Amino acid sequence: MMFATILQTVLRQVRRHPLYVGLNVFGLALGIGVFLTLTLLVRYEYSFNAALPDVDRLARVDTHWTMPGTPPGEVAGSTFRAMPFLREDFPEIEAGIRFEDTDLQTEREGVFTSFASGLTDPGFFGVFGLKLLHGVPDQALARPDGLVLSERAAIRLFGTTEAMGRTVPINRAGVTVTHTVTGVLARRMTPDFLSDIEMLAPFSSEDVTTRFCFRSWASDCGRIYLKFRRRGDIDAVNARLRDFVIRHAAGAEGDHTAFGVHPEKVYGLSLAKLDEARFRDFHVLYAEDGVDRTVINSIGLMGLLALALACANAVNLATARAGLRAREVAIRKTLGASRRVLFGQFMGEALLVAAIAGVLGLALCEILVPEVASLTGEELVVRYGLVGVVLPLIVLVCGLASGVYPALVLSGYRPAAVLAAARMPSGGRGAARLRDGLVTGQFGIAITIVICMLVINHQTDFMRTADPGYVRDGLLIGSAMPGSDLAAQRRMLDALRAVPGVVTAGFGELAPRPGTKNLGTYSYDGPAGPVNVYLLQDTVGAGYFEVYRPRLLAGRWFDIARGQDDVPSRDDMRTRMANVVVNAGAVSRFGFASPDQAIGKIIRSGGWTTRIIGVIDDVRFESPRQAIYPEIILFDTLAQRPFSEPIPAIRFQGVAEAEMARRLNRAWAGILPDVASDFSSVDARMAAYYSGDERRGRIFTLGAAAALLIACMGLYGLAAFAAARRVHEIGIRKTLGATGRQIVALLLGDFLRPVMVACLLACPVAWVVMRRWLAGFDERIALTPAHFLIAVAGAFAIAILTVLGQTFHLARAEPARALRAE
Known part of the structure; x- marks a missing residue:
C-alpha cells in the first residue's frame, strides 16, 4: 500500500514538475554512472597482479645504485649473475627464474611480425603458476626449442588455439631458429604484468654461457623473480641482502666481473613484492607498469566527489521545491497523517528516485566504460560482481542523503500556519543558506x-x-643494428645516405628510447681534490652532430680529420689520450663554474685518460620525470673498430615522413634482410614516457x-x-x-x-x-x-x-x- 502511494506521488510530481524531477534523476544518474566507471578503473589498478597464484609469496629482485655525482636510484631489474647464489644462500626461496623482455619476430616474404615476448628459465610456471589451455606446465619450457604462445598469438599465427606441436620460425636479431609450440596460455581476465606476453621461450645455452649479464655483477638485461615458501620470508631475506652483496659481488682479486672491495658502497639489491609493485614501480627506474598511486586515488576521489555532487544537487532541488508541497502536507496532516508516515513517504520517494537514477547510472556506466578503456588503454570491463554489491549501497546512500533533510522539512510543516499563509513557505534563512x-x-x-x-x-x-636539446623535426631513428660487423655498419651508412631525401646519416649507441645504458666512473683532479662522477657513456660517429644538431655551449665538436678525436682501441687506451665531449650536467657535477672552464680539462676512468674538447647542452633521451644523466661522448670514425649495436639516425627534407620511413626501411633490408627495422620519429619513440x-x-x-x-x-x-x-x-x-x-x-x-x-x-x-x-x-x-x-x-x-x-x-x-x- 505504501509503495503504491509512493509510486503515485512520484508520477504526479513528474507530471506537475517535470523540470525538477528530470534534473534530479539525470543529475543522480550522471553522478552514479561516473562513480561506477571510475570505481571500476581504480579497482583495475589496485587489483594489478593480485590474481597471480601465490602473489603474496612472489618478489622481484631490484638493483640499487649509489654512484658518485648522481642521485641514488632503484632499477627494476638485476644481474642474472646473482641467481645461483640466491638459491644457495637462502633456503627460504622455493623457486626462482630469470626473465628478459624481448620482441620475438616471425618473417614471411620479407614482412616481419613482432610479438611481445619473454625469454626465461624452464621453471617459469613453477614460479607463476599460470594455467595452460594446452600443454603441461612443468614440461612446456623444458626443451631448448620449446615455445609457449598466448591464445591471441596462436590465433594470429594459426587461426586456432589448437597449435600444439606446430613449428614457428622465430627471428631474433637476424638469426632464425625453429621452435615447436609446447604450450598455449589460457586467457586471463585479470590484469598483471604478464598480461601482454604473447610468446615465452627458454634462454639458449649460448645466452647463458656468453652474454655479459649472465656473467657480470655490473650488468642488467632482465629481471629475477623469486617465489618464497612463506610471505614473511620476503622481509627476512630482504634484510640480509646487504651481506649477500658483500659476500658475492666483491669477487676475487683480478675478477673483472665483480666490483672489488666494498661493493655495498655503490651497489645493492632489494626485493619488490609483486602484490605492491603497481604503485611502488612508479618510483623505480625502467619499471614499465608503475602508476602514481596519488593520481589513481585522485581519480577515485573524483568519482566519489561526482557522486557527492549529485547527492548535493538532489538535496538542493528537493529543498527548493519542498515549499511547493507545503499545502499537500498541511491537508494530509489535517486529515490525520502523522509526521512519521509523511517522513516515511518522502524517504520512500527519495529512494525510488535514487533507484531509477541507479538503473540509468548503470546504463551510463555501460556507455562510459568502453570510452574510458579506450582513453586509458586498459582492458576495462564492467564487473557485475562488484557492481551488484556497490550499486544497491549507492542507491541506499544517495536516497538517504538526498531525502533526509527534505523529508524532515516537509513532514515538519504546521498545517495551520501553512493554510493561513498567502505564500508557500521557502524554508527560511536556514534552507537558503543550505x-x-x-x-x-x-x-x-x-x-x-x-x-x-x-x-x-x-x-x-x-x-x-619541450625542447629535448636537439632538433627533432626532420629526424628519423632506426632500430639497433645487431652484432659488431664493421663492414656491415659501413655499408649501412652508405645505403642510408644514398636514399633520396636524406640530408645526412650517423650512428650513436644511445637514442630516444628505453634501453641498456653504459655507465662508468670518471675522476677530475680539481683544486679541492679529486671529484668522481658517474657518467653515461655514448659513442657517436661522423654525421651525428649534423643529424641531431645538439647545442654546442663551449669548445668544438669532433673532427674526423683529427686523429686524436677517434676513440682509441682497447690496446691503446692506456697509452693514448682521447678527446671527448661532455654535457652541461657533467660540467656541473665536476664543479666547473662554466662550460668554457671545462675545455681542455683532463678526466680519467681507471687507467684511461681523456681531454674535454667540447660541451653540449643536456640532451633528453628518457622520461621527463627522470633527471638527465651527466654524459660523456666518444667519437668513432669506423676506421678501425665497429660500434656495439649502433642506432642509425637520419635527417631528411623534402619528403613526407611516412614515405621517408618506407624508403629507409627498404634500404635497411638491402643490407640486413633478416633483421626487422622500424625508422620512426622522436615523438613516436618517446610517447611511452608521457x-x-x-x-x-x-x-x-x-x-x-x-x-x-x-x-x-x-x-x-x-x-x-x-x-x-x-x-x-x-x-x-x-x-x-x-x-x-x-x-x-x-x-x-x-x-x-x-x-x-x-x-x-x-x-x-x-x-x-x-x-x-x-x-x-x-x-x-x-x-x-x-x-x-x-x-x-x-x-x-x-x-x-x-x-x-x-x-x-x-x-x-x-x-x-x-x-x-x-
Whole structure:
C-alpha cells in the first residue's frame, strides 16, 4: 500500500514538475554512472597482479645504485649473475627464474611480425603458476626449442588455439631458429604484468654461457623473480641482502666481473613484492607498469566527489521545491497523517528516485566504460560482481542523503500556519543558506577538478613539445643494428645516405628510447681534490652532430680529420689520450663554474685518460620525470673498430615522413634482410614516457565535465526556484523605479555569489595539489595564475549562461502582472 502511494506521488510530481524531477534523476544518474566507471578503473589498478597464484609469496629482485655525482636510484631489474647464489644462500626461496623482455619476430616474404615476448628459465610456471589451455606446465619450457604462445598469438599465427606441436620460425636479431609450440596460455581476465606476453621461450645455452649479464655483477638485461615458501620470508631475506652483496659481488682479486672491495658502497639489491609493485614501480627506474598511486586515488576521489555532487544537487532541488508541497502536507496532516508516515513517504520517494537514477547510472556506466578503456588503454570491463554489491549501497546512500533533510522539512510543516499563509513557505534563512552552501560546494569541487585538468593537460603537452636539446623535426631513428660487423655498419651508412631525401646519416649507441645504458666512473683532479662522477657513456660517429644538431655551449665538436678525436682501441687506451665531449650536467657535477672552464680539462676512468674538447647542452633521451644523466661522448670514425649495436639516425627534407620511413626501411633490408627495422620519429619513440599522464589527463577532463554539468544543474535548479519565489519582489522593485539592467545585475549577483566563494575556496586547494604533483617531474611547467584564471573565468561564464534565461525572464516581468500573480 505504501509503495503504491509512493509510486503515485512520484508520477504526479513528474507530471506537475517535470523540470525538477528530470534534473534530479539525470543529475543522480550522471553522478552514479561516473562513480561506477571510475570505481571500476581504480579497482583495475589496485587489483594489478593480485590474481597471480601465490602473489603474496612472489618478489622481484631490484638493483640499487649509489654512484658518485648522481642521485641514488632503484632499477627494476638485476644481474642474472646473482641467481645461483640466491638459491644457495637462502633456503627460504622455493623457486626462482630469470626473465628478459624481448620482441620475438616471425618473417614471411620479407614482412616481419613482432610479438611481445619473454625469454626465461624452464621453471617459469613453477614460479607463476599460470594455467595452460594446452600443454603441461612443468614440461612446456623444458626443451631448448620449446615455445609457449598466448591464445591471441596462436590465433594470429594459426587461426586456432589448437597449435600444439606446430613449428614457428622465430627471428631474433637476424638469426632464425625453429621452435615447436609446447604450450598455449589460457586467457586471463585479470590484469598483471604478464598480461601482454604473447610468446615465452627458454634462454639458449649460448645466452647463458656468453652474454655479459649472465656473467657480470655490473650488468642488467632482465629481471629475477623469486617465489618464497612463506610471505614473511620476503622481509627476512630482504634484510640480509646487504651481506649477500658483500659476500658475492666483491669477487676475487683480478675478477673483472665483480666490483672489488666494498661493493655495498655503490651497489645493492632489494626485493619488490609483486602484490605492491603497481604503485611502488612508479618510483623505480625502467619499471614499465608503475602508476602514481596519488593520481589513481585522485581519480577515485573524483568519482566519489561526482557522486557527492549529485547527492548535493538532489538535496538542493528537493529543498527548493519542498515549499511547493507545503499545502499537500498541511491537508494530509489535517486529515490525520502523522509526521512519521509523511517522513516515511518522502524517504520512500527519495529512494525510488535514487533507484531509477541507479538503473540509468548503470546504463551510463555501460556507455562510459568502453570510452574510458579506450582513453586509458586498459582492458576495462564492467564487473557485475562488484557492481551488484556497490550499486544497491549507492542507491541506499544517495536516497538517504538526498531525502533526509527534505523529508524532515516537509513532514515538519504546521498545517495551520501553512493554510493561513498567502505564500508557500521557502524554508527560511536556514534552507537558503543550505542551498547556497551546496551550490558553493558543488562549484568548488568542480573548479578544483577543472584547474587540475588544465595543469595536467598543460604538463603533458609540455612533455610532448619541450625542447629535448636537439632538433627533432626532420629526424628519423632506426632500430639497433645487431652484432659488431664493421663492414656491415659501413655499408649501412652508405645505403642510408644514398636514399633520396636524406640530408645526412650517423650512428650513436644511445637514442630516444628505453634501453641498456653504459655507465662508468670518471675522476677530475680539481683544486679541492679529486671529484668522481658517474657518467653515461655514448659513442657517436661522423654525421651525428649534423643529424641531431645538439647545442654546442663551449669548445668544438669532433673532427674526423683529427686523429686524436677517434676513440682509441682497447690496446691503446692506456697509452693514448682521447678527446671527448661532455654535457652541461657533467660540467656541473665536476664543479666547473662554466662550460668554457671545462675545455681542455683532463678526466680519467681507471687507467684511461681523456681531454674535454667540447660541451653540449643536456640532451633528453628518457622520461621527463627522470633527471638527465651527466654524459660523456666518444667519437668513432669506423676506421678501425665497429660500434656495439649502433642506432642509425637520419635527417631528411623534402619528403613526407611516412614515405621517408618506407624508403629507409627498404634500404635497411638491402643490407640486413633478416633483421626487422622500424625508422620512426622522436615523438613516436618517446610517447611511452608521457602517454600514461596523457591518458589520465583525459580522465580528469571527463570528470571535470561531469562535475561542471552536475554543478550547473544545481545552480539552474536554484535559479528556477528563485524565479518562482521572487516574482512579487521583482514587481515591487520595478514599480519603485528599478530598471531591467539593475534587476539583471541584482539577480546575477545573487546567483553568482556562491560561485565566487567557490572559486576562492578552490584555487588554494588546487594550487597545493598540483604543486605536489608537478614536483615529480624533472622538467615541468610553472604553476602560473593563468591556469586558475582560465578555470575561474570558465566557471563564471558557464554559471552566467546557466542562469541567464531565468534572470532575463524575471527582469522582463511586467510589474502589474507580477503583483497580481501574488
